[in-house]
Amino acid sequence: MDSIEHMDLSEVLTLFDSSTLSELEISCSSFSLKLKRPVVGEPVKAMKQSVQETQVKPTPATADNTEELEIITSPIVGTFYLTPAPDAPPYVQVGSKVERGQVLCTIEAMKLMNQLECEYSCEIVEILAKPEQLVEFGQPLFKVKKL
Amino acid sequence: MNHAQTLLKILSANRSCYHSGQQLAGEMGVSRTAVWKAMETLRNQGHSIEGIPNRGYRLLTSTLLYSKERLESLLPSWELHLFDSIDSTNRYAKSLESKKALVLACHQSEGRGRLSRSFYSPQGGLYLSLLFPATFPLSDASLITSAAAVAVSEAIEEKCGKYCRIKWVNDLFYENRKVCGILTEGVLGVESGRLTAVVVGIGLNLFTKRESFQGSLKTIATSLYDGQDSLPSDFSVDDLVACIVQTLEASLDTLGERSFLAAYRERSLVLGHEVRVLSGAAEYVAKAVAIDDEAHLVVEDAFGHQRVLSSGEVSIHLEV
Numbered sequence: 001m002d003s004i005e006h007m008d009l010s011e012v013l014t015l016f017d018s019s020t021l022s023e024l025e026i027s028c029s030s031f032s033l034k035l036k037r038p039v040v041g042e043p044v045k046a047m048k049q050s051v052q053e054t055q056v057k058p059t060p061a062t063a064d065n066t067e068e069l070e071i072i073t074s075p076i077v078g079t080f081y082l083t084p085a086p087d088a089p090p091y092v093q094v095g096s097k098v099e100r101g102q103v104l105c106t107i108e109a110m111k112l113m114n115q116l117e118c119e120y121s122c123e124i125v126e127i128l129a130k131p132e133q134l135v136e137f138g139q140p141l142f143k144v145k146k147l
Numbered sequence: 148m149n150h151a152q153t154l155l156k157i158l159s160a161n162r163s164c165y166h167s168g169q170q171l172a173g174e175m176g177v178s179r180t181a182v183w184k185a186m187e188t189l190r191n192q193g194h195s196i197e198g199i200p201n202r203g204y205r206l207l208t209s210t211l212l213y214s215k216e217r218l219e220s221l222l223p224s225w226e227l228h229l230f231d232s233i234d235s236t237n238r239y240a241k242s243l244e245s246k247k248a249l250v251l252a253c254h255q256s257e258g259r260g261r262l263s264r265s266f267y268s269p270q271g272g273l274y275l276s277l278l279f280p281a282t283f284p285l286s287d288a289s290l291i292t293s294a295a296a297v298a299v300s301e302a303i304e305e306k307c308g309k310y311c312r313i314k315w316v317n318d319l320f321y322e323n324r325k326v327c328g329i330l331t332e333g334v335l336g337v338e339s340g341r342l343t344a345v346v347v348g349i350g351l352n353l354f355t356k357r358e359s360f361q362g363s364l365k366t367i368a369t370s371l372y373d374g375q376d377s378l379p380s381d382f383s384v385d386d387l388v389a390c391i392v393q394t395l396e397a398s399l400d401t402l403g404e405r406s407f408l409a410a411y412r413e414r415s416l417v418l419g420h421e422v423r424v425l426s427g428a429a430e431y432v433a434k435a436v437a438i439d440d441e442a443h444l445v446v447e448d449a450f451g452h453q454r455v456l457s458s459g460e461v462s463i464h465l466e467v
Contacts, residue, residue: 075340076285077457085263104337110289110442110457111261111316114333114342 069125072142074135075116078109082131096124097147104142107135121147150177150185155231158196158206165203189231213251213384221389225249235259236276237330237348243278249392250276258350260330267364271355271375275388277395281333281342283402288342289457290402292317292331293442295347297407298395299327300414306387309371312416315435315444315463319351320416324369327351347395354378405440412438416465422446423464424456
């Protein structure tokens with residue numbers, strides 16, 4: 001790696017992968033790169049990248065807007081929780097690949113803790129509701145890409 | 148029945164005398180090593196067993212014993228999962244494939260309340276989770292917790308002759324202290340927008356020694372009976388469990404009729420009282436004036452403005 005402008009992306013990814021860093025951000029005149037490790041144990045994923053130089057190998061962006069995206073809405077009125085407990089890691093975050101039957105969030109109504117289960121495999125593109133806030137019936141919660 | 152359960156039955160049948168290892172092995176029809184292993188299992192489950200060389204073993208703490216046979220005959224349509232000790236009955240119930248099941252334990256090592264808050268679950272408590280298919284429409288689902296609170300109170304009144312009041316939404320209070328917590332969890336499908344299964348978890352301090360509630364629990368928690376010695380001689384845990392399950396089941400079958408609401412209002416600890424409402428960062432004092440047909444609490448502030456409380460971010464404190 002001679003200079004930042006001419007670095008090899010695969011080398012950066014390997015370095016990041018073997019490091020204990022949870023986040024890495026590099027920007028220079030020609031591009032910017034942001035790497036984030038979602039949950040310990042999950043593979044490293046390029047979260048956002050804008051590439052202008054041809055020497056840098058591009059990786060596909062997480063959200064491809066040309067593909068069809070689904071909106072998951074709230075089936076009930078209640079309080080929206082992204083984590084099973086206040087200090088626990090979230091059920092999902094942007095970029096998470098969700099299996100069929102996996103829990104996306106909890107919506108609480110009158111102390112009934114409803115775990116919202118996804119009935120198909122998908123990737124979380126965007127989280128549309130704020131944690132610990134009241135959500136209405138039909139309010140968009142997640143933007144997802146079906147897999 | 149596994150060796151640990153057999154051993155527990157023998158030890159609890161006669162607590163006053165020591166049982167030698169050899170005698171126990173004979174009674175159980177197993178090797179002394181197997182007895183020793185069962186002893187370790189019981190100790191790991193939280194039972195205190197005294198062991199004195201040349202005399203034998205003795206069970207020290209009170210251990211709640213239900214009879215599997217009796218529960219089976221009282222609750223024939225339920226699949227029973229009985230434990231001396233378990234991490235969490237709700238967690239176990241949620242992992243089951245069955246449609247309708249009852250999970251019962253005398254002790255929980257990781258008892259959990261709402262948002263995974265710890266729920267102190269010592270010996271002397273009754274910890275049960277009911278898994279059942281959700282047959283009612285989603286619009287009625289938020290009534291489950293209030294209906295469950297009424298059902299448990301009524302079963303306690305019938306089998307123990309003790310009157311519990313309900314602190315909105317679903318905490319049971321006995322003599323102004325919390326005696327029972329209920330955690331209800333539902334599984335909702337994204338596409339169907341329907342509840343597929345519901346688990347109602349009930350943690351009842353049945354005969355925990357009241358002095359054993361320490362720290363922050365000291366002034367807020369109590370038990371129905373102060374120690375096992377205080378239980379009436381004709382008391383049957385099985386009857387109480389069966390009564391809770393049957394009352395709850397009947398109540399859920401008619402959830403949409405809202406017939407439980409009259410008892411819910413009558414048992415309310417907050418109706419007519421000043422309450423402190425914590426809603427996010429805001430906090431205000433108001434008077435609890437009504438419980439509407441959705442079991443929501445209607446409060447009126449000092450300016451006469453009414454608000455309908457329904458959601459989890461609201462926490463009610465009684466003004467003492």
